[in-house]
Amino acid sequence: MNLPKTDQKRLVIIGGGFAGVSLAKKLKDLDMQIVLIDKHNYHTFQPLLYQVSTSGLEPDSIAYPIRKVLKRLNNFHFRLAKVSKIEPTQQKVITNIGELNYDYLVIATGTKTNFFGNKELESNSMPMKNVPQALNIRSLMLQNFEKADDSESLEERKALLNFCIVGGGPTGVELSGALAELKNNVFPKDYKHLNIDEMEIHLFEGAGRVLPPMSDHASKKATQFLKELGVEIHLETLVSQYDGETVTLNDGTTMKCKNLVWAAGVTGASVPGLDGKTLVDKLNRFRVDRYNRVEGYPNIFAIGDIAYMETEDYQRGHPQVAQPAIQQGEHLADNLFRILKGQDLKPFSYNDKGTMATVGRNKAVVDLNRMKFSGFLAWFVWMFVHLMALVGFRNRVVVFFNWAYNYINYDKAARLIVRPFHSKKIE
Numbered sequence: 001m002n003l004p005k006t007d008q009k010r011l012v013i014i015g016g017g018f019a020g021v022s023l024a025k026k027l028k029d030l031d032m033q034i035v036l037i038d039k040h041n042y043h044t045f046q047p048l049l050y051q052v053s054t055s056g057l058e059p060d061s062i063a064y065p066i067r068k069v070l071k072r073l074n075n076f077h078f079r080l081a082k083v084s085k086i087e088p089t090q091q092k093v094i095t096n097i098g099e100l101n102y103d104y105l106v107i108a109t110g111t112k113t114n115f116f117g118n119k120e121l122e123s124n125s126m127p128m129k130n131v132p133q134a135l136n137i138r139s140l141m142l143q144n145f146e147k148a149d150d151s152e153s154l155e156e157r158k159a160l161l162n163f164c165i166v167g168g169g170p171t172g173v174e175l176s177g178a179l180a181e182l183k184n185n186v187f188p189k190d191y192k193h194l195n196i197d198e199m200e201i202h203l204f205e206g207a208g209r210v211l212p213p214m215s216d217h218a219s220k221k222a223t224q225f226l227k228e229l230g231v232e233i234h235l236e237t238l239v240s241q242y243d244g245e246t247v248t249l250n251d252g253t254t255m256k257c258k259n260l261v262w263a264a265g266v267t268g269a270s271v272p273g274l275d276g277k278t279l280v281d282k283l284n285r286f287r288v289d290r291y292n293r294v295e296g297y298p299n300i301f302a303i304g305d306i307a308y309m310e311t312e313d314y315q316r317g318h319p320q321v322a323q324p325a326i327q328q329g330e331h332l333a334d335n336l337f338r339i340l341k342g343q344d345l346k347p348f349s350y351n352d353k354g355t356m357a358t359v360g361r362n363k364a365v366v367d368l369n370r371m372k373f374s375g376f377l378a379w380f381v382w383m384f385v386h387l388m389a390l391v392g393f394r395n396r397v398v399v400f401f402n403w404a405y406n407y408i409n410y411d412k413a414a415r416l417i418v419r420p421f422h423s424k425k426i427e
Helices: 018-025 046-053 119-124 131-149 154-160 170-190 216-229 322-341 376-389 393-409
Strands: 009-014 032-038 042-044 063-065 076-080 083-087 092-095 098-101 104-107 111-113 162-166 200-205 232-235 239-242 246-249 254-256 259-262 266-268 285-287 300-302 355-360 363-368 371-374
Touching: 009 018, 018 032, 018 322, 046 131, 046 170, 046 376, 104 322, 119 239, 131 154, 131 259, 154 162, 154 254, 162 170, 162 254, 170 200, 170 216, 170 355, 216 232, 216 355, 216 363, 216 371, 355 376, 363 376, 371 376, 376 393
Parallel strands: 009 032, 009 104, 032 076, 104 300, 162 200, 162 259, 200 232
Antiparallel strands: 042 063, 083 092, 092 098, 111 266, 239 246, 246 254, 355 363, 363 371
16 A cells, blocks of 8 residues: 655554544644545445435435545545455554555444344345445335336235335334335325335334334334334334345244345444454454553554443443444544653543434434433424534535425435446445
């Protein structure tokens, strides 16, 4: 890997998600050569991926070039590459475009979809962890509607118009609500000769309620909102098999479906090379101390979803959402300055700012410490928080006008099959 020679120490960051970008943005005056590696040249605002999947937004509204985000950094370099291995004894990172030595290494690789070892589900269902996958879902949905509009078989139409969402967390709930709004407000106008009642939306959750990480109030209100929109909720139900056409549940029940989105969990996107004892079994996250140092490696750090830090308040690690990643990135930046100054490091302490999920127009739930509220106010708070969290002024303006247009016209304008879906094997 070709980089300018320097007398400075080199900091390598693997991953341009919330954690990696939040860290890098705070390093403007750091006396190091900073290298960020990612397999995409853009940062993705993942909480709004479901709106790309359901034609509410175009991908460039929620993605932003990494080089542009970090253009004000001194001694900064970006490399578009995939990391295959870390060699800690030689302080080296191995990528598909060459090797790179480091003095300090930060692993911020986030998570990947967890299929729990089910290869059939992995091969045939649709994940939604990045922009290409979200576009796949959008294309598949619209292609199946076009096929249904041309089909004379009721059985075939129902399979084409049957949407199964596996996982009742925030992603599954938000995606189900967005699909229901398409069914209620948009598709009847686009497909006037189709019986839209043939479209069904099924949400499957293995736990006893939707939104398991949130409060009972949030769960009950989300359930109410989803049912009002026409979503069929299946609790304590697992999908055991899916061959691309038939969904098989844990009780043996089957249904025909050609649109199955897997949102049932994530696992750490770890990089091989470190001692296996540093990985937490099943979670696939690196064990770190209160300073985000990977156990056994004083010059290697892990932040965000890939980091597993046990504290008194979070004995099973911090939640794998944006806020812990952002806060850990910013905190580690401060500690890197302290390292160069020879000062003691400060331990990380997470400030929980609450959780929220939207179900649809004027329908959302918010857990803000002891405050629990829902409905229009929660929906407005959700919109404001997500709008302000977007990277780039242009993206905020574009998303705001898209939301305003959608709200006034009950419409979603991005119903384009730009890249027809052929295979889901796109990373």
